[in-house]
Amino acid sequence: MRNFIFLVVCILAVSLSSCVDREPLSWETEIFLPLVDDHIGWSSFIPDSLVELGEEGEVAKLVFNGVIDIVSGNLVPILPDTTIQDIVAFGSLPISIPVPIEYPFIDKQEEMMISSLTGTEGAYMRELVVASGEMVFTVESSIKGILEMSYYLTCVTLDGDTVGIDLVIPPATDTENGFATGIVDLENALFDLTGTSGVGNNTLTTSFIAIGSEQNEEIFYATNLDSLWMTVEFHDFTVQSAKGYFGNVIVDFDSESPVLDSIPVPNPVLDIEGAVAKLTIENTVGADIRLTFDTLSVDDQNLQHPTFFGVHDVARAHWSNGQLIEKTYLEIDMGEVGSNFFDLIETFPEVMRGIGNLELNPFGDVSLGNDYLDVDVPPLLNLDIEIPIRLGADGVILEEQYTIDPAEFPQFDGRLLIDLYSTFPVSLSANVEYVVNDTLGTVVSVSSEIGPGSTITGYIAHAFAEIPINRRIIEPGGELFVTLDVSTEGAVPFTGYEDVRVQIRIEGTQLIEE
Amino acid sequence: MKNIIKIIGLAVLILGSSISISAITHEISVLKVDSLDSDSLKVESRKGYASLTVWANESSNVITTGFARSLAEGGFISHDILDPVLNSHNGEMGYLGGSAGFAYSWTGKVVEGKEWSLCGTVGSELLVDTRWTSDAFELLWYGNGGHTGRIDVLSGTGVRASLFNRFSLGAHNNFTGQRLEISLIQRLAGAEWSVPYGYFWVSEDADSLDTYLQTEGRIHALSDSTFLPAYGIGISGKVPLTPEGSALRLEVEFKDLGVLFEPAGSKVYWLDDGIATTGLPVLGDSLTWENIIDGNISTDSLILTGNSVSRMVLLPSKLSLRMNYAIEENVKFSTSISYGGWMPEPEVAIGLGWVVSDKLSWGVKIKDGGWGGSRPVVWAQYKVTEKRLVSVTLEDPRGLFINSDTSDNFKARGISIRLQRAPD
Numbered sequence: 001m002r003n004f005i006f007l008v009v010c011i012l013a014v015s016l017s018s019c020v021d022r023e024p025l026s027w028e029t030e031i032f033l034p035l036v037d038d039h040i041g042w043s044s045f046i047p048d049s050l051v052e053l054g055e056e057g058e059v060a061k062l063v064f065n066g067v068i069d070i071v072s073g074n075l076v077p078i079l080p081d082t083t084i085q086d087i088v089a090f091g092s093l094p095i096s097i098p099v100p101i102e103y104p105f106i107d108k109q110e111e112m113m114i115s116s117l118t119g120t121e122g123a124y125m126r127e128l129v130v131a132s133g134e135m136v137f138t139v140e141s142s143i144k145g146i147l148e149m150s151y152y153l154t155c156v157t158l159d160g161d162t163v164g165i166d167l168v169i170p171p172a173t174d175t176e177n178g179f180a181t182g183i184v185d186l187e188n189a190l191f192d193l194t195g196t197s198g199v200g201n202n203t204l205t206t207s208f209i210a211i212g213s214e215q216n217e218e219i220f221y222a223t224n225l226d227s228l229w230m231t232v233e234f235h236d237f238t239v240q241s242a243k244g245y246f247g248n249v250i251v252d253f254d255s256e257s258p259v260l261d262s263i264p265v266p267n268p269v270l271d272i273e274g275a276v277a278k279l280t281i282e283n284t285v286g287a288d289i290r291l292t293f294d295t296l297s298v299d300d301q302n303l304q305h306p307t308f309f310g311v312h313d314v315a316r317a318h319w320s321n322g323q324l325i326e327k328t329y330l331e332i333d334m335g336e337v338g339s340n341f342f343d344l345i346e347t348f349p350e351v352m353r354g355i356g357n358l359e360l361n362p363f364g365d366v367s368l369g370n371d372y373l374d375v376d377v378p379p380l381l382n383l384d385i386e387i388p389i390r391l392g393a394d395g396v397i398l399e400e401q402y403t404i405d406p407a408e409f410p411q412f413d414g415r416l417l418i419d420l421y422s423t424f425p426v427s428l429s430a431n432v433e434y435v436v437n438d439t440l441g442t443v444v445s446v447s448s449e450i451g452p453g454s455t456i457t458g459y460i461a462h463a464f465a466e467i468p469i470n471r472r473i474i475e476p477g478g479e480l481f482v483t484l485d486v487s488t489e490g491a492v493p494f495t496g497y498e499d500v501r502v503q504i505r506i507e508g509t510q511l512i513e514e
Numbered sequence: 515m516k517n518i519i520k521i522i523g524l525a526v527l528i529l530g531s532s533i534s535i536s537a538i539t540h541e542i543s544v545l546k547v548d549s550l551d552s553d554s555l556k557v558e559s560r561k562g563y564a565s566l567t568v569w570a571n572e573s574s575n576v577i578t579t580g581f582a583r584s585l586a587e588g589g590f591i592s593h594d595i596l597d598p599v600l601n602s603h604n605g606e607m608g609y610l611g612g613s614a615g616f617a618y619s620w621t622g623k624v625v626e627g628k629e630w631s632l633c634g635t636v637g638s639e640l641l642v643d644t645r646w647t648s649d650a651f652e653l654l655w656y657g658n659g660g661h662t663g664r665i666d667v668l669s670g671t672g673v674r675a676s677l678f679n680r681f682s683l684g685a686h687n688n689f690t691g692q693r694l695e696i697s698l699i700q701r702l703a704g705a706e707w708s709v710p711y712g713y714f715w716v717s718e719d720a721d722s723l724d725t726y727l728q729t730e731g732r733i734h735a736l737s738d739s740t741f742l743p744a745y746g747i748g749i750s751g752k753v754p755l756t757p758e759g760s761a762l763r764l765e766v767e768f769k770d771l772g773v774l775f776e777p778a779g780s781k782v783y784w785l786d787d788g789i790a791t792t793g794l795p796v797l798g799d800s801l802t803w804e805n806i807i808d809g810n811i812s813t814d815s816l817i818l819t820g821n822s823v824s825r826m827v828l829l830p831s832k833l834s835l836r837m838n839y840a841i842e843e844n845v846k847f848s849t850s851i852s853y854g855g856w857m858p859e860p861e862v863a864i865g866l867g868w869v870v871s872d873k874l875s876w877g878v879k880i881k882d883g884g885w886g887g888s889r890p891v892v893w894a895q896y897k898v899t900e901k902r903l904v905s906v907t908l909e910d911p912r913g914l915f916i917n918s919d920t921s922d923n924f925k926a927r928g929i930s931i932r933l934q935r936a937p938d
Binding site: 022023024025026027028029030031032033034037417503505507508509510514 | 655
């Protein structure tokens with residue numbers, strides 16, 4: 001047994017000793033993997049929304065649709081905040097009388113005129129839908145009994161129900177009056193302002209009822225010293241839609257709109273032949289409008305145009321029962337003879353600025369109170385430009401950057417294989433630069449020329465380059481810049497389908513170590 | 515790895531030696547009881563059969579001793595070392611596995627005229643099973659550069675290892691030699707990892723990549739790394755089928771036919787994801803090749819982890835059929851086939867044995883299958899006393915010279931020592 005244990009100890013010692021001075025395990029593997037596969041086309045530097053691709057070899061178009069805001073102010077009169085106070089005093093009572101609980105002791109139906117519509121003189125409303133607003137009804141009573149009171153706007157409906165507030169006013173004590181208040185939200189409420197006759201305007205109809213509450217356990221009395229103080233407040237009204245006569249309103253506008261600033265073409269030359277530009281005034285208001293431009297400038301250069309700066313009247317839109325049946329339009333050809341508009345946009349301007357005013361009802365109340373407006377459907381001024389992409393450029397047309405993260409490539413020895421496939425109909429000069437994240441900022445670069453390709457014939461021009469790399473270059477990671485330089489002689493037509501495919505693969509061997 | 519296997523083997527040997535001591539003690543006590551019984555009661559009885567087996571074996575169909583030694587010694591593994599191993603795959607799966615352990619098997623006192631005796635087995639076994647596709651081997655050791663355009667199949671790759679303890683009780687037929695035992699089996703510790711489905715493909719020009727990996731790993735331990743034993747029940751036994759008066763002997767042996775009730779709590783790691791790309795970006799800015807290679811990506815979204823629920827799994831059951839035929843008085847032909855016990859292939863053996871003298875017999879076999887390929891087996895049996903025998907079986911003895919160039923080209927090795935005491 002002793003010998004056996006000795007043998008085991010010896011074997012164990014030999015086994016353990018074999019672990020000492022062991023070299024780390026290592027082996028070499030070959031890798032060949034795709035790293036980057038990217039298509040750089042027009043969409044890389046022109047938003048898709050601005051390009052209309054050319055079908056069957058046709059020239060692509062730059063399409064711009066800009067909206068100039070011409071409704072910076074309110075076209076419809078605004079309902080003012082209003083407070084109505086009513087005091088009912090019982091001083092004329094010769095004796096104290098019991099307050100009835102079987103029938104109202106106050107029952108008033110009233111019409112109130114809205115006399116202070118903000119906006120222009122002569123405007124009146126027949127129907128309103130308010131987007132927001134509220135009514136607050138407050139009652140203070142000195143009667144020593146419980147009262148029930150109702151205040152209703154009988155001309156206002158919300159989801160088909162008449163809008164109003166019912167209050168129960170507690171009895172007054174020797175030291176305090178009875179007090180109650182209620183609020184009703186008038187969002188989306190429909191105001192019929194035609195009054196009880198149905199042909200009026202700016203008229204609110206109301207109903208006020210007061211009665212003794214059945215909750216009273218004893219008979220109570222109103223004396224000649226008692227009174228009721230009632231307050232009705234309307235505030236924070238905003239109009240959603242309105243019908244009536246909005247008056248002769250003039251709203252100034254001064255607004256800017258980006259044009260083609262998102263197209264970073266170096267030294268661009270744009271062949272404007274076949275280009276179309278039009279300004280469309282789209283009237284969505286059920287009232288006549290008159291548009292007058294004082295200035296239209298493109299990158300601070302003023303437009304010269306034979307007809308643009310005149311008066312442009314646009315007839316009313318057709319509304320029926322709150323539905324827009326038909327808009328009305330007026331188009332102005334911005335490129336007509338005598339206009340310098342295309343000269344202004346030839347160099348890809350950034351901003352267009354329009355100054356002028358919009359006049360509502362220039363001919364007065366010709367609709368006899370049937371103007372209609374919905375604030376969600378404002379009138380628009382659209383600038384539509386279509387320019388066939390016949391473009392010349394001289395310089396770097398695109399640049400893409402790819403990040404190569406730091407990674408362990410032990411003893412790596414290999415190369416980056418770069419393939420460029422182009423269907424651009426011009427020769428490109430490609431430059432691939434790899435900036436290493438080391439302390440020296442080592443730069444490894446390679447250039448290559450790509451001949452013209454064609455989307456029409458399907459010919460793809462190809463260029464290949466490789467960058468030798470080793471562990472020192474690849475391990476710290478870095479930034480890979482791919483730039484394409486193009487120089488054209490004059491404007492060249494493009495279909496919009498042109499692109500350059502950048503494909504980068506890594507190939508080499510690395511040493512895996514335990 | 516090799517050293518770990520060595521240490522485990524040694525531990526098993528040490529454990530085995532201690533068990534053998536207890537076995538001897540048991541035998542002595544049986545002898546005392548027998549003598550008392552025979553003296554006082556005059557009942558005819560005799561001692562039963564007992565054996566103690568200690569074994570350790572390992573085999574592979576592709577991994578040579580030289581390759582394993584190179585891995586153990588460390589240093590640069592060149593293609594000169596790898597190429598023979600890769601070529602020996604022949605495009606098929608590679609296997610490496612084996613077992614080490616001990617088993618003490620006994621039969622109680624045989625009473626004259628009684629047909630059945632109590633019997634039992636106590637033992638412990640470490641099982642290791644590793645398998646991989648040749649594509650996985652090539653991807654790991656060679657990279658993908660040399661075979662772009664080919665789909666690397668990873669499905670079927672996996673490894674599992676467990677330590678089983680067994681305690682069995684049963685009945686032994688004193689006339690026919692049939693033996694049937696019911697076993698309580700404990701899996702003391704274990705771990706497993708497998709790739710049920712996976713592939714890796716890079717196009718010939720490396721301009722696109724498509725890969726998918728569905729893999730699951732389980733560590734049968736609690737989160738504080740303490741053991742999470744699982745218990746199961748199985749039946750084991752053997753049935754001799756010997757025609758009367760025939761020189762042919764048949765024996766069917768089955769081991770651990772049953773299930774293991776695995777408790778909840780094993781740590782489970784699960785990944786089921788694929789990537790198809792022609793280059794950056796793969797899935798946004800964060801998922802780049804560099805990040806994938808470097809392991810910098812947040813694996814939370816890819817690798818799911820958790821604790822297992824309780825489940826029932828099959829025990830590493832094993833079924834064997836053995837046949838012996840006495841060609842002459844001193845020459846025997848033997849063959850056997852075994853399947854199960856986590857072996858990926860059936861293991862077949864065929865050989866001859868010679869009786870040299872009353873005390874010594876020996877034989878040779880050719881074994882094929884299991885985890886390994888064809889390999890020779892040599893055995894010898896020596897009768898120490900009239901009742902006691904010692905058997906030694908060496909599986910591919912050339913592979914035992916682990917630290918020698920002699921064994922470099924061999925893929926299997928194993929040793930089994932059995933001490934037997936025949937019944938009176």
